[in-house]
Amino acid sequence: MTADDILKQVARDGIETIRVVFPDPHGVLRGKTVTARALPGVLAEGLRVPSTLLLKDVSHRTAFPVWADEDAPMRGASDVTLRPDPSTFRKIPWSPQSAMMHCDVESPFCARGILRRGEEALAEKGLRATMGVEIEFQVFRVLDPSLAPEQSTMPGAPPQVENTTQGYQYLTETRYAEVEPMLDRLRRGAEEMGIDVRSVEVEMGPSQYEVTFAPGPPSQVAEQAVNFRMLAKALSHRHGMLASFMPKPALPNAVANGWHIHQSLSPDFNAPHWIAGLLRHGPACALLTNPTVNSYKRFTPYQLAPTRVGWARDNRGAMVRALDGRVENRLPDSAANPYLALAAQLIAGLAGLDAAQDPPPEMDDPYGGPDGGEAPALPASLGEAIGAFAASETLRASLTPEVHDWLIQLKRHEWDRYLAHISDWEQTEYFANL
Numbered sequence: 001m002t003a004d005d006i007l008k009q010v011a012r013d014g015i016e017t018i019r020v021v022f023p024d025p026h027g028v029l030r031g032k033t034v035t036a037r038a039l040p041g042v043l044a045e046g047l048r049v050p051s052t053l054l055l056k057d058v059s060h061r062t063a064f065p066v067w068a069d070e071d072a073p074m075r076g077a078s079d080v081t082l083r084p085d086p087s088t089f090r091k092i093p094w095s096p097q098s099a100m101m102h103c104d105v106e107s108p109f110c111a112r113g114i115l116r117r118g119e120e121a122l123a124e125k126g127l128r129a130t131m132g133v134e135i136e137f138q139v140f141r142v143l144d145p146s147l148a149p150e151q152s153t154m155p156g157a158p159p160q161v162e163n164t165t166q167g168y169q170y171l172t173e174t175r176y177a178e179v180e181p182m183l184d185r186l187r188r189g190a191e192e193m194g195i196d197v198r199s200v201e202v203e204m205g206p207s208q209y210e211v212t213f214a215p216g217p218p219s220q221v222a223e224q225a226v227n228f229r230m231l232a233k234a235l236s237h238r239h240g241m242l243a244s245f246m247p248k249p250a251l252p253n254a255v256a257n258g259w260h261i262h263q264s265l266s267p268d269f270n271a272p273h274w275i276a277g278l279l280r281h282g283p284a285c286a287l288l289t290n291p292t293v294n295s296y297k298r299f300t301p302y303q304l305a306p307t308r309v310g311w312a313r314d315n316r317g318a319m320v321r322a323l324d325g326r327v328e329n330r331l332p333d334s335a336a337n338p339y340l341a342l343a344a345q346l347i348a349g350l351a352g353l354d355a356a357q358d359p360p361p362e363m364d365d366p367y368g369g370p371d372g373g374e375a376p377a378l379p380a381s382l383g384e385a386i387g388a389f390a391a392s393e394t395l396r397a398s399l400t401p402e403v404h405d406w407l408i409q410l411k412r413h414e415w416d417r418y419l420a421h422i423s424d425w426e427q428t429e430y431f432a433n434l
Contacts, residue, residue: 143161278345
């Protein structure tokens with residue numbers, strides 16, 4: 001679509017408001033809602049928003065000293081400009097008077113731009129990547145939305161919920177039938193927004209589901225992933241439910257959510273070298289594929305998540321699974337910013353092609369065998385992931401030092417806040433006993 005096409009559609013369909021959005025560092029869509037009357041100016045001139053939207057952690061705290069440090073990026077909470085991408089214009093199915101359009105941010109910290117640069121680096125070698133994703137998430141029924149004023153903290157108190165399925169009924173038709181109206185609502189919403197949904201599944205644990213999309217170019221797949229996360233949360237909220245993409249919810253019997261990335265190259269795919277790159281740079285890339293404190297609670301043996309750096313043929317316990325014509329990286333989780341997670345695949349895989357190194361021997365038992373036990377461990381915490389990322393010259397060069405430092409600062413801010421928090425475990429362990 002062109003800008004003129006958009007203006008004609010807005011007039012023809014009676015669209016009143018347009019959500020002009022971009023993915024923030026965490027893959028959360030942010031932006032402003034403008035009226036149809038304001039849209040021509042936004043399409044022509046862009047839209048200015050506070051630069052601190054690029055500097056916030058998941059709790060919405062600004063992680064940079066924009067008022068005190070003269071060297072801080074975007075000092076003084078200056079503005080940045082959003083440049084709409086007309087090709088992303090979509091009507092919002094559950095809000096017929098509204099539409100949505102993604103933007104590039106005029107900043108080196110633009111997630112869309114970071115992924116696009118990775119695609120361009122691959123294109124310089126005459127290669128194109130095709131990627132597909134499996135997204136696991138949970139949907140709960142809200143019992144108490146926690147809206148009391150004293151619960152309006154930063155972040156707010158989590159809602160009280162109950163399950164939508166009893167759980168541990170993997171791919172069971174009876175469970176699917178119980179929640180079919182809810183899953184149909186999400187699928188139809190995704191399809192109406194142009195997402196080619198290929199499967200909708202009842203996953204392993206209580207209230208856990210999985211969707212897969214048709215494979216495509218990385219930027220297209222990333223956009224579909226952030227749109228799906230947005231629509232799943234919006235549609236669930238409208239029906240008294242909560243969709244959560246938290247890697248490992250702190251709820252009884254809840255299981256962890258992975259975000260598996262399938263990938264291949266054309267016209268020629270040297271899978272061994274690509275796998276070697278994913279493995280060698282996997283611990284450093286974990287900051288992009290597993291970006292939260294909670295992400296590292298998912299790495300437990302025999303839970304279909306990797307614990308060590310290694311690969312195998314069609315073994316779901318390995319970090320990388322080699323399949324016919326493609327590879328699957330099972331390291332990422334559902335909290336990842338899709339743009340940054342897919343960029344990490346391109347950076348690591350391309351480094352493997354450049355190094356022309358072969359991967360280590362295949363793992364027979366990723367969790368307990370001799371090869372599994374000797375393989376390098378994945379980071380056990382966000383702190384370890386930050387250290388691996390900070391030490392990676394490959395990621396620093398590919399992302400640029402400015403972006404590399406930005407991501408380190410964002411995640412150290414989150415990690416430091418976590419370390420300063422006194423947990424329930426500490427209170428139980430020490431308060432009356434010491």
